[in-house]
Amino acid sequence: MQTWNDETRHGQVTRALHWAIAALIAVLIPLGLIGRDPVNSAAMDTRLAVLSAHKTLGLLLLVLGVVRLLLHAVQKRPLLPSRNPFAQLGAEMAQGLLLVLTVLIPVSGLFIHGAPTSAAPLWLGLDRLLPLPETQPLALQLALRLHPLLNWLLWAVLAGHVAAALWHGARRDGVMAGITRGTPRPGHARRYTRLLPVTAVISALTLTLGVAGQIGILRDVSAPMQPEIAMPRSEWQVQDGTIGLVITQFGQPIQGRFARFRADIRFDPEVFHGLAGQATIRIDTNTLDLGALTAQALGPDFLDTQRHPEALFEADLLRVADGYAAVGLLTLKGVQRRVSLPFQLTRTGQTARAEGTLVLDRRQFDIAPGLDQPGQLGFEVRVRVSLTATRRDG
Numbered sequence: 569m570q571t572w573n574d575e576t577r578h579g580q581v582t583r584a585l586h587w588a589i590a591a592l593i594a595v596l597i598p599l600g601l602i603g604r605d606p607v608n609s610a611a612m613d614t615r616l617a618v619l620s621a622h623k624t625l626g627l628l629l630l631v632l633g634v635v636r637l638l639l640h641a642v643q644k645r646p647l648l649p650s651r652n653p654f655a656q657l658g659a660e661m662a663q664g665l666l667l668v669l670t671v672l673i674p675v676s677g678l679f680i681h682g683a684p685t686s687a688a689p690l691w692l693g694l695d696r697l698l699p700l701p702e703t704q705p706l707a708l709q710l711a712l713r714l715h716p717l718l719n720w721l722l723w724a725v726l727a728g729h730v731a732a733a734l735w736h737g738a739r740r741d742g743v744m745a746g747i748t749r750g751t752p753r754p755g756h757a758r759r760y761t762r763l764l765p766v767t768a769v770i771s772a773l774t775l776t777l778g779v780a781g782q783i784g785i786l787r788d789v790s791a792p793m794q795p796e797i798a799m800p801r802s803e804w805q806v807q808d809g810t811i812g813l814v815i816t817q818f819g820q821p822i823q824g825r826f827a828r829f830r831a832d833i834r835f836d837p838e839v840f841h842g843l844a845g846q847a848t849i850r851i852d853t854n855t856l857d858l859g860a861l862t863a864q865a866l867g868p869d870f871l872d873t874q875r876h877p878e879a880l881f882e883a884d885l886l887r888v889a890d891g892y893a894a895v896g897l898l899t900l901k902g903v904q905r906r907v908s909l910p911f912q913l914t915r916t917g918q919t920a921r922a923e924g925t926l927v928l929d930r931r932q933f934d935i936a937p938g939l940d941q942p943g944q945l946g947f948e949v950r951v952r953v954s955l956t957a958t959r960r961d962g
């Protein structure tokens with residue numbers, strides 16, 4: 569076993585770093601995608617835990633990536649297995665890009681993490697040990713775009729790298745065994761000085777950024793947009809509001825409302841992208857007033873309020889392109905469904921007013937299943953929510 573590289577072999581250190589980094593990347597990509605996604609994944613706590621894992625392992629990868637880059641600069645490298653100048657340059661470029669990206673991607677991640685709204689902390693109290701400077705808004709916007717962009721470049725280069733490795737593996741020419749077991753492998757004199765692959769790597773990165781700039785990915789970087797998942801910092805007290813509904817009976821709209829409900833809202837109005845808070849709304853279904861239809865509506869065939877006295881909506885409050893959406897689980901008549909309630913927000917000082925309409929299909933909640941003709945009782949039920957809330961001090 570040989571610790572360091574020579575002209576025919578990858579040493580133990582190179583191989584250990586190669587596979588440790590490959591394994592970390594395989595874990596980091598799904599963690600990043602799950603941690604980022606505000607709509608499809610489960611509860612916020614889980615998402616933040618996933619993002620914490622992503623960031624901490626990403627930081628470990630950064631340390632390994634820097635060590636590897638430095639070692640590359642000082643260690644001998646085995647001579648290249650192919651005589652073909654294009655194959656040589658291709659391999660050099662791909663490996664060079666991989667080395668650089670395993671440093672640049674986590675650095676852009678650290679910039680995202682340094683934002684004041686960053687919620688998911690690093691493991692092991694590392695935030696206290698490594699106090700990062702606060703990321704400025706412009707740097708944050710850039711980092712938020714670069715992190716996925718450089719990831720795409722990484723995936724593209726990796727696809728080529730792994731395909732080339734498999735090709736060598738199939739030919740059993742010793743190249744694959746060289747990186748797995750450290751056996752000597754064929755090598756030919758390099759045709760290039762280091763300068764050429766380094767220049768090629770820089771050009772490839774510049775080209776990627778240029779193309780990204782052209783197709784608009786880096787454009788409105790200065791637009792006010794907040795990053796990442798922000799921890800809801802504020803608590804809101806509902807001052808007044810209504811939760812009303814509109815049903816259609818024999819083609820006529822009929823309006824009703826629930827007299828009693830409770831809302832627990834955590835919301836950060838400064839978040840301009842992604843998760844801005846959470847809300848839990850509990851509605852006392854027995855307090856429905858639907859005029860002449862009230863008694864029927866509370867009965868077993870409809871809301872069955874004796875058995876289900878409460879309707880519950882637990883939602884993430886998301887900032888979307890044209891306003892907000894409360895996305896989450898609605899439990900009504902014991903049936904749970906994922907729904908999305910788009911709403912608009914108007915703010916005056918510490919007071920905010922949210923208004924939105926949720927359109928439900930009553931059949932999904934087992935309401936009046938016997939009435940299967942929409943002419944009789946429309947399938948669509950519009951729930952109108954209007955809440956005015958004030959931010960509690962402290």
Ligand code: HEM
Nearest residue numbers: 582586589590593649663666667670730733743744746747
């Ligand atoms: C299934 C995954 C992978 C396979 C099969 C694979 C295969 C190989 C092989 C066969 C070599 C030796 C090339 C030679 O001897 O000239 C190599 C080297 C290299 N690979 Fe990979 N690789 C994988 C994943 C990765 C990943 C994820 C990265 C980095 C992000 C990476 C970066 C490198 C670099 C920089 C080298 C040059 C030697 C070194 O410093 O480690 N590889 N790889």
Ligand code: HEM
Nearest residue numbers: 596600601604623626627673674677678680681715716796
């Ligand atoms: C090579 C290492 C890393 C890889 C391959 C990686 C990969 C990814 C991927 C695929 C995503 C989802 C796509 C997106 O960017 O929105 C993501 C998101 C994210 N990553 Fe990383 N990451 C790495 C390192 C880090 C580090 C070190 C940090 C912070 C300390 C970090 C913080 C984040 C954050 C905060 C998000 C969510 C971004 C958002 O909400 O838009 N990443 N990462």
